[in-house]
Amino acid sequence: MSVKIAVIQFPGANCDLDAIHVLKNVIGIETDLVWHNHFKESKYDGVILPGGFTFGDYLRAGIIAAHSPAIDEARVMLKDGRPILGICNGFQILTESQFLPGALLRNDSLKFVCKWVNLKVENNATALTNQMNIGDVLAIPIAHGEGRYFTDNLKELEENNQIVFKYSNEKGNITAIANPNGSMDNIAGICNLERNCIGLMPHPERASEPILSPNYTEHGKLFFDSMIEFIKRRTS
């Protein structure tokens, strides 16, 4: 069975080529870089919305891209259960498109922040985390100015088990110091009710090769491995 993934190239996306590199050269899966206006969902088993500053993040991060025809195509995939991963700006696009609940606000420091953080896995029954264990601590970097997760319905998110990752310390403790941007409840990533769409601020594509990681880990790979596994299970 051949699996084919699309990485959408919105104007101003800048982690598109990084995602392509990891999928093709590290994971070894067929992947197309697709210009947003040219994207047709029927050709793909899964889609990635990469990080960057789509449309300059003007007006509000992700909101202009949320009105791209590519999002209408992706909505078809959302409905029929194909996996969708939004990374950083991709996460912002997913909340602006209402694929995912909540919003991403300016960091509490009011500054852009680029650093390696630890993520604790809270839910491994999703399209993008099935190769992880609950409680695993992943080392993955962040790089954003507007990553403070906010929702006015935290309780529902918790009850539905939609919180997938929380910022933690190395031991997996959810502490205020481990929270790099002031996100509500240390939330770093969430999923939809159907578990096929995930958005997170950290960048798994920057943590998928030991040479790039401070402790030679490759935790980012687990996301892409999970996506492939999910597609295989779904189509078999």
Next chain:
Amino acid sequence: MTKVKLNGEDINIEMTKDEFEAVKELLKKEPNVTELGMFDVMWSEHCSYKSSRPKLKFFEDAEKNYDYVLAGPGQDAGVIDIGDGYVLAFRIESHNHPSAIEPYHGAATGIGGIIRDILCMGVRPIALLDPLRFGCLKDNSHSQWLFKYVVKGIADYGNCTGIPTIGGEVEFDDSFESNCLVNVACIGLGTKEDFQHAPSKAYNPGDYVILMGGSTGRDGIHGVTFASRTLTEMSEADRPAVQIGDPFIKKMIIEATLEAVKTGYVRGLKDLGGGGLTCATSELTGSGDTGADVDLRKVITREPGMNSYEIMLSESQERMTFIVKPEGLEMVLDVFRKYEMSFAVIGRTDDSKILKVYDGDELVVSIPSKALSESPTFKREEKRPKYLDKLLLEKTPKRILSLDEIIYKLIASENICSKEWVYRQYDHEVGVRSVIKCGEGDSGVLRIIGTNKFIAASVGVNSKHCFLDPYEGSKGGLVEQCGNIISNGAKPMAMVNCCNFGNPEIPESFWYFSKSVDGMNDFCRDLKIPIVGGNVSFYNEDEVKKTAIKATPVIMIVGLIIGQENIITLPFKEEGNEILIIGETYAELGGSEYHSVIYDMEGGIPPKVNEREIKKRWDYIFELYRNNYIKSNHDVDKGGFIITIAEMCFKHNLGARLNINDYNSNRLKDDELLFSESVGRFIIEISPADHDDVMNLAEKFGVYVKQLGTIIDSPEIIISGFQVKDIKLDLSKMKSLYDSTLPDMMDI
């Protein structure tokens, strides 16, 4: 300013009367206002290098003397061949004056400009580095304001374009208080074909001239002449001469340009920076030995009613000029359409060797293509400043503070403390190439995906040393930057520089420039490092205080590492390993942080460079690398070698037990030994098992190496062997001082 009569009317121009006469001579007629404006801009110091050119001629011809240098000085960027079919392009530039007036947009458009310079070599920009200089931050809200918004300007622009900022440098000194220095460097990576596709010339008559990117507005008119003057109180009124950047459009321009070049139909490429359309069209046709017809009514303007003078001189950001083969016009335009970039076919090249600009049917400019780049040069006078004699004789006061108190003060000082506050705001990981990241090593190291090669880059200079001795200081800057990349295992490949000096019309200021150029030239010739590009920024003076900035010939070195196993890192690795120092320490406290932080003094004898000695040390280190003897390596910089050792201890919570008695062969005073900033020293970690081999090699290479002590498993540095009692430094206290200085000052 000069007042001249043009067609019976008085007008003010920046050029001198003699230059005005030279323009008339060249044109064999009286220029009109637009033509004169074009000459005024292109003959400004910023564009023409008229003061520096005679001196820069002394740099050797890198393209001729080094077979791996593909483009040398005088081009938009230096280009070197790194093998496996890849080339690197790099350049450094100043954006001092705009940043001093409007720090956010000044710094942002500096980044925008340097990205375009790399892009017009046909390669993808993959890294930024920013050496910055401000007045001291403590109790100075103006310096804090400049620092905060320059960093934010760089972050917002660089991060959005998806180019990681992998390194840089920040110095604080009162001489930069009103005239801060914002230098920006960019590295590009591409294949040899990418580079050869699109040179910065229009050499084929009949090609289309296309202007692509942002619209042309009234911003930035005469930006370069503003950069060629001294900042005054009046400069606030120059704020409209600072351009506004748009990093989103820049990102689209990068992608559209690279895709257009890949079509094979782009024959020439040039960015619009200083001098705008005037500079781009004249340099393209001038260096291609062609002419062109250009119609200004085709140019997309931001507002109606712009006249030919404004359109030709606008320095609106985010624009590129393409010279396109006639048969490929539609293919190239389709690329621009895909990215929804606006563009206009504004003219065609011809063989007239004359640049003709039309406003609709009316011919408004007719100038020989090469004339604008043929500015007269000035032979500037140089004179060694008198005050130096007195400064060099200054003696270190008798020490009152204890050595440990001094070390705690030094590690918390603005110039030595951690710069994490800065680099956390920069995306230094995008591109998935960053192997040694900001704060983790002496230089930034990037992998070249698809090869086993890595590049290392470092940028900076010590302006306090250059102030006392520009010749030795600029050599010291080279030793330091090379030392930084060598610490990470890289061999220096090439150098570019950014010369920041005062008013060249003042002989004392010009002397600093002249001596610095001599220093760089002599060192690079001896050590076989090609100089592949440079930038000169004069007129960096404080008109109110009547002082020039400290001479700052910033140096960027780019080097190569082959094989991941040959990357060396900074942190100490293992308890029980030995700590060695390579190179002697001399009584060279002049311009040291110790003098400045503890005694608030600038004088004394600054470090000198002995090229032969330096060469031997480098060869020795690479021999140790070949034998895998070095576990960690860190170049000794500001504050002396104890600071270096402390920085190596931090990451893994290790410590050091040292005895300096054996090392003090020159019988220096304790403070001289600890705090001298003698250049070219390294602290290395080796296993005790390799001790004898390492020492034998030192003897063989004729290099001075001493063991200072061993690594211990507790966070403290214990030093014995002084004339006074032993000292014990608490590393957790040092780390917290090191980390807190900038946040305490900036995050209020």
